[in-house]
Amino acid sequence: MKFTYCPHCGTKAIPKEIGDEGMIPYCEACKIPLFEMFSTCVLSIVVNEQNEVALIQQSYGNPRFAGVAGFMKCGETAEDAAKREVIEEIGLVPESVTFLESHWYDIKCQLMLGFMVHVKKDEFRLSDEVAQAQWFSFEDAVHTVREGSIVQKLIQKAETMV
Ligand SMILES: [Zn+2]
Structure with missing residues (x-):
């Protein structure tokens, strides 16, 4: 499951480069990357x-x-x-x-x-x-x-x- 919105606060995620992981959806309010879930x-x-x-x-x-x-x-x-x-x-x-x-x-x-x-x-x-x-x-x-x-x-x- 890819995140479009932050599951913690509901803010729309924006793509952000996270080290070697590449572009990952990111919540600017919680300041956390939202890695794919399974x-x-x-x-x-x-x-x-x-x-x-x-x-x-x-x-x-x-x-x-x-x-x-x-x-x-x-x-x-x-x-x-x-x-x-x-x-x-x-x-x-x-x-x-x-x-x-x-x-x-x-x-x-x-x-x-x-x-x-x-x-x-x-x-x-x-x-x-x-x-x-x-x-x-x-x-x-x-x-x-x-x-x-x-x-x-x-x-x-x-x-x-x-
Ligand atoms: Zn959030």
């Missing part, structure tokens, strides 16, 4: 001790199997967000969280931070947002998610690290 999300590949991957189907929206994902909250680390989403969505206890890689999701203008979250295999306790969760082998997981998707790239990356 959402940051975490997307986790949940793996159990048998090297199976948990994929979920959301209750709303896309019916395809996907990873456990959600928006970050202000004040939490990306690792905490990854753990929180796993607990909230499928009710399993994260034992470790490993950063995989990040991807820019152009359609939704979001930065996706990919993690591998290790859990013990257990019964899923699903949130209302999740219609179904299922364990897959890495090979089946790769072919179950959408071809070329970010979650597919993260499953392939996670497989090289288990």
Whole structure:
């Protein structure tokens, strides 16, 4: 999101050269540059001790199997967000969280931070947002998610690290 007006005081922003950043919208009243804003999300590949991957189907929206994902909250680390989403969505206890890689999701203008979250295999306790969760082998997981998707790239990356 590019700023036309200052979100703090409503003054119309003017372009100003900010060091190496180039021309950036600037609020002369607050004296702050208004850098572009975007959402940051975490997307986790949940793996159990048998090297199976948990994929979920959301209750709303896309019916395809996907990873456990959600928006970050202000004040939490990306690792905490990854753990929180796993607990909230499928009710399993994260034992470790490993950063995989990040991807820019152009359609939704979001930065996706990919993690591998290790859990013990257990019964899923699903949130209302999740219609179904299922364990897959890495090979089946790769072919179950959408071809070329970010979650597919993260499953392939996670497989090289288990
Ligand atoms: Zn302002």
